[in-house]
Amino acid sequence: MGGRGRSRRTQRKHFRDGRENVWKTKKSDSQEADGSNNNENDSNGNNTNKPTHWQPFAIENAAFDEYYKEQGVVRPEEWGSFIECLRKPLPAAFRINSSSQFCTDLRSQLEDEFMKALLAEGTDGNEAEGIKPLPWYPNNFAWMSSFSRMQLRKNKNLERFHEFLKQENEIGNITRQEAVSMVPPLFLDVHRDHFVLDMCAAPGSKTFQLLEMIHQESEVGALPNGMVIANDVDVQRCNLLIHQTKRMCTSNLAVTNHEAQHFPSCRWKKNNTTNGSDLGDMSMTELLFDRVLCDVPCSGDGTLRKAPDIWRKWSVGMANGVHCLQLQIAMRGLALLKTGGRMVYSTCSMNPVENEAVVSEILRKCGGSVELVDVSSELPQLVRRPGLKSWKVRDKGTWLGSHKDACKYGRSGIVPSMFPSGQPHVDTSSDENGDNNNNDNDDVLVTEVSSLPLERCMRIAPHDQNSGAFFIAVLHKISPLPVIQTKSSKHSRQPQSDSDEKTKQSEDIKAMDVDVKNEESNEATNPCKKLKGTEPEKTETLNDPKSRAEKANDKRKLQIQGKWFGVDPVVFFKDDAILTNIKEFYGIHESFSFTHRLITRNSDTNHVKRIYYVSESVKNVVELNFLAGEQLKITSIGLKMFERQTSREGTSSPCVFRISSEGLPLLLPHMTKQITSSPAVDFKHLLQYKSIKFPDIVDDRFREKVAALALGCCVVVLNKGNENEGEGASDRPKVDKSTIAIGCWKGRSSLSVMVTAVDCQELLERLLIRSETQKESLAEDAIKAKETATVG
Secondary structure, three states: OOOOOOHHHHHHHHHHOOOOOOOOOOOOHHHHHHHHOOOOOOOOEEEOOOOOOOOOOOOOOOHHHHHHHHHHHOOOHHHHHHHHHOOEEEEEEEEEOOOOOOOOHHHHHHHHHHHHEEEEEEOOOOOOOOOOOOOOOOHHEEEEOOHHHHHHHHHHHHHHHHHHHHHHHHHHHHOOOOHHHHHHHHHHOOOOOEEEEOOOOOOOHHHHHHHHHHHHHOOOOOOOOEEEEEEEOOHHHHHHHHHHHOOOOOOOEEEEEEOOHHOOOEEOOOOOOOOOOOOEEEEEOOEEEEEEEEEEOOOOHHHHHOOOOOOHEEEEEEEHHHHHHHHHHHHHHHEEEEEEEEEEEEEEEOOHHHHHHHHHHHHHHHHHHEEOOOOOOOOOOOEEEEEEEEEEEEOOOOEEEOOHHHHOEEEOOOHHHHHHOOOOOOOEEOOOOOOOOHHHHHHOOOOOOOOOHHOEEEEEEEOOOOOOOOEEEEEOOOOOOOOOOOOOOOOOOOOOOOOHHOOHHHHHHHOOOOOOOOOOOOOOOOOOOOOOOOOOOOEEEOOOOHHHHHHHHOOOOOOEOEEEOOOOOOOOOHHHHHHHHHHHHHHHOOOOOOOOOEEEEEHHHOOEEEEEEEHHHHHHHHHHHHHOOOOOOEEEEEEEEEEEEEOOHHHOOOEEEEEEEOOOOHHHOOOOEEEEEOHHHHHHHHHHEEEEEEEOOHHHHHHHHHHHHHEEEEEEEOOOOOOOOOOOOOOOOOOOOOOOOEEEOOOOOOOEEOOHHHHHHHHHHHHHHHHHHHHHHHHHHHHHHHHHHHOO
């Protein structure tokens, strides 16, 4: 969410608790009306006004009420419940990572433990529902909690549930996400082999959801053929996106930093020179996507329950100001979409100017090449409302029913695409003889009605299922888009009308020199994409000699990624000596491909600290990007697989690169060396004490196996039963989806874990829950056996 500062947190706190602020002086009604100063002085010049308590944070706006009543977003008889719901705090929602090893365990824990234990707590005594699964989300993997954050923190009975949420969220087993924000990815219909583009991805909860879909039902040690490119315009928000998606531990993700409306096409013409590249025959010549998520920056008034400060900031200009940008982004997304592909356009706004108006213009521009999909039969338990067919535009206090009205009142900033018909006004006020044909009906406001099937769009109202508000439209690309002639220059950034939008169609895509000095900032994200003024990016192109000279004087040497200055490069790691050493030390099967799969972010390959692994799909995109002139500005890519061990003991190991905890699940099935199994008692000791001396190892056989390992990084796998315990049993444990393993470091006299304290605590709790479940299962089996014997 944009603007995560102290002031916003304080405002939310006032909104929840109704606390009063003692630091602000309250003005009288008359002074507030005329804007006069409330400071009064006595005869000695002293201020006689003492600070007084003020009312709780305002959660109403007369202009908001007038606007949405007129637009008819809900029926008049519903308005009371609609506005009442908007003034209540939003329930917390979270989603279980469906690709997590413990997803079913977490769901069982929520259903059997927390759901029952918290049922009696309720919220305010009126809704005794505690936590419950969202009925429309598949497999009960999404949940909603009726408890506020303040209740979770202060109520001792809820403390364990709160700690559970924090811990599992940090690890990546669950993701906190607004309920309606989970909806758009579900309508994308993503499969394992799809290339997916998330155009405005930060902060990354939807990207995480898309990655789950890509990885669902993946075999152990295998990677899906698809991938996700997550893009955001703001460098700092890209860092937030990287932090969010890092918990997924995936090699099928690349994070880029571009203006969404100018996302590079990355097209390679085979007759171009490759500068001596040995990349071989390319299967990809252009970067197009099977699925595109276009969750655009918006005014965000659908998030009023979560961000109540929008009440006082809200104005119709917020929506009018982003309409053209939203249209540009959506058209660019369709240009990058493969024929037969699907794009979801969504906002967390209720304003038809940002929603139906944009979809209408998309359909008009694309003709019959794009259709609006009817998805009313999908997710039947999700309560949704049809899109609007008619709406008005308001500007500077005036209602406008058509573009004719905008011209009449001289509203140059109001473009035809904002209206249902999308037709520009043609002045026919005078005939050939100069006679004025205006009639008295010109003052009558006539609201246009769209002829397009906008009822196929979805509006989610907050009072239908106790959520935020959202708008979703599903578009299907039937054929290549028609070439649209534009009047704007190549480097135009600010559209003056609907015909000035900067759109490149798939038939006429050229490699673009993207200007990274942004003249617009769409840093906002859904469901709270905050719109603010111009903010230039922190990276500059090599074509700017002034910036290059200034940076040359910097003490810290900045990296160069192709034409992008100040961005870490993407380099294929090809040091055969190090790769051979890694393969031999860990006994990695030849079937696990390292060819063009290892990436470093350091141009100096002699001082590589981290090595990343990328999937086949990501590798193809990187190779295409090289051949296309590095059009993509990549801020993060791949899965951290190996990390240089810099400790004193690390340098004495036969292999100085250790396996990272993120890369271990992928590499584990392909290892034959430096891996051993441990009984539960020693495995729990490792998690509990982080390091144990060899004499303190309880199991003799495990001690012998650890002693036989080479000095350095190793992997300890938890024994599920009695495997590998008998004579002649293989030292290599079996690996499947249920395998629990941790990376360790074998020193000269001790064995130490190389995972975080949070991970250790989470694993300990998982083992405890599993142990209790097994005991209960054994007890039930014993009772059944006893009953059977008695009957016999």
